[in-house]
Amino acid sequence: MRIPPLDVILSWPKPNYVDPATRGPASVVVSLIFAVLMLIVVSLRLYCRTRVKKWFGWDDVMIAFALIFAIGLAVIVILAQTMYHWDRHVYDIPLNDIQASNIIAMTAKTVFVLAATFTRLSLCLFYYRLVKDSGLAWFSWLVHFSVAFTMAICVALVLLIIFLCTPVKYYWEFPPTTSGYCLDEGKATLAAGIINISADVLTTLLPVPLVMRLKMPLRQRIGCAVIFGMGFIVIVAAIVRTYYIWKGLIDSYDETWYSWPLWIASSVEVDIGVICACAPALKTLIVTSRIGTTLGGSGDSPRRTDKIPPSSSDNSKSTSRSHLNFGKYMPWLSVKSEPQGGSVRLHDSPNDTHPWLDWKTQAKPQTIPANGENREGETPVLQIMRRQSIEMESMRPRDSRESVEEHELTALPDTRNRWTA
Numbered sequence: 001m002r003i004p005p006l007d008v009i010l011s012w013p014k015p016n017y018v019d020p021a022t023r024g025p026a027s028v029v030v031s032l033i034f035a036v037l038m039l040i041v042v043s044l045r046l047y048c049r050t051r052v053k054k055w056f057g058w059d060d061v062m063i064a065f066a067l068i069f070a071i072g073l074a075v076i077v078i079l080a081q082t083m084y085h086w087d088r089h090v091y092d093i094p095l096n097d098i099q100a101s102n103i104i105a106m107t108a109k110t111v112f113v114l115a116a117t118f119t120r121l122s123l124c125l126f127y128y129r130l131v132k133d134s135g136l137a138w139f140s141w142l143v144h145f146s147v148a149f150t151m152a153i154c155v156a157l158v159l160l161i162i163f164l165c166t167p168v169k170y171y172w173e174f175p176p177t178t179s180g181y182c183l184d185e186g187k188a189t190l191a192a193g194i195i196n197i198s199a200d201v202l203t204t205l206l207p208v209p210l211v212m213r214l215k216m217p218l219r220q221r222i223g224c225a226v227i228f229g230m231g232f233i234v235i236v237a238a239i240v241r242t243y244y245i246w247k248g249l250i251d252s253y254d255e256t257w258y259s260w261p262l263w264i265a266s267s268v269e270v271d272i273g274v275i276c277a278c279a280p281a282l283k284t285l286i287v288t289s290r291i292g293t294t295l296g297g298s299g300d301s302p303r304r305t306d307k308i309p310p311s312s313s314d315n316s317k318s319t320s321r322s323h324l325n326f327g328k329y330m331p332w333l334s335v336k337s338e339p340q341g342g343s344v345r346l347h348d349s350p351n352d353t354h355p356w357l358d359w360k361t362q363a364k365p366q367t368i369p370a371n372g373e374n375r376e377g378e379t380p381v382l383q384i385m386r387r388q389s390i391e392m393e394s395m396r397p398r399d400s401r402e403s404v405e406e407h408e409l410t411a412l413p414d415t416r417n418r419w420t421a
Contacts, residue, residue: 002185004253012091020092023260027087028078030264034271035074042067045278062122063277069115070270076108077263089257095174101256102172109161109189112266116196117154119273120203124150126280130210139210146206153199157192164188186249193242200238200273204231230276234269241265 042063049060080086084101085093093101124147131140165171170180211224241262248259 002249002253002255008253009091012089016092017094020088023087023257027081027260027264027267031074031077031267034267035071038067038070038271038274041275041278041282045281048281057125059122059125059277060281062118062125063274066115066118066122066270066274066277069111069118070274073108073111073115073270074267076104076111077267080104080108080263081260086256086263087260090254093256098174099172102174106161106171108263108266110158112270113154113157113161115270116199116273117150119270119277120150120199121147122277123203124206126277127207130207136210142206146202149202150199153195157195160188160192186246189245189249190242193238193245197235197238197242200231200235200269204228204235227276227279230272230279234273234276237265237269237272241269 127143165182167180244262248255252258
């Protein structure tokens with residue numbers, strides 16, 4: 001803690017420990033709201049990964065650690081304001097609370113650095129899956145650099161916070177019982193804030209060159225724009241935080257009063273960062289819920305089973321038949337037809353990261369006998385990755401799906417007497 005010069009102390013008014021001026025409860029309210037929202041989003045992400053996709057990645061581990069430290073930061077900020085008077089002028093803080101307040105400040109800064117670091121690492125590990133799909137070597141090196149830069153600044157900032165003073169306890173002791181010295185806390189913390197902004201900018205803009213190369217529908221482009229927009233909110237919060245570092249630690253000796261917005265910006269920066277890191281993982285859960293609602297709403301509608309006429313070609317004498325049940329909304333869901341059943345196998349694969357539909361048809365074609373009787377071949381089996389089928393359903397326009405389905409049903413033979421419940 002900086003010791004103000006004597007002339008500054010003499011210029012302060014008489015301390016008011018009874019009913020001092022305060023900043024109000026905004027810091028507590030903001031910290032609670034964003035902490036609860038962040039907890040809900042991360043819980044949905046982990047549920048989606050463990051129950052829907054059936055796999056758990058390293059990026060999920062990193063975001064779980066980020067959640068722990070982000071909640072810790074919210075708890076520290078709330079306790080600091082309600083118990084250690086961070087919402088007052090520094091001269092209105094009781095002298096016996098200053099040492100505990102200094103310890104809380106050191107702890108809060110360390111927890112903030114760790115929460116931001118694990119959030120960036122979670123995003124970088126997600127980017128590695130994009131690298132695998134893109135096959136771009138230069139993008140892979142960018143992600144390597146981002147991971148190394150994130151780890152380096154984490155180690156540097158934590159060491160700076162701990163060893164700002166020599167000996168370490170000289171930072172929080174009040175009144176000091178030992179001799180020691182400290183670096184200029186204002187300049188050191190301001191430099192750390194600028195480095196933190198650069199790390200946020202790098203992590204936010206890193207996937208932009210890759211996304212710009214992709215040909216995506218308008219809805220997906222809007223979704224990417226929303227995610228990047230939330231990332232820029234993190235950058236704005238980091239800039240506001242850095243400004244109040246200068247205001248509270250360099251421009252004024254009234255640290256608690258002018259640093260009060262700093263901790264609001266810190267909570268917003270960390271919590272919004274965690275929410276942004278969870279956004280891509282929540283897409284599957286949202287689409288799954290929408291598909292489940294659609295299927296649930298059409299559960300009472302009759303189901304029709306028809307035979308698909310065999311296809312033939314001038315260059316081939318082989319033919320195959322499949323009996324598929326064209327559902328109203330999800331034509332690739334597993335349904336057995338009668339008298340011959342076709343099936344669809346849905347797989348969960350932790351290595352499945354490709355955004356497009358990957359399907360294979362396995363069929364044994366049956367040669368037409370010489371007597372002209374056409375024997376029915378083996379029903380083909382359609383293999384669709386669960387994750388890919390859900391993503392494709394979300395990317396396909398509803399009207400196009402219905403129009404294609406209507407066309408398929410129109411082409412089928414009239415079997416009105418074969419409706420099944």
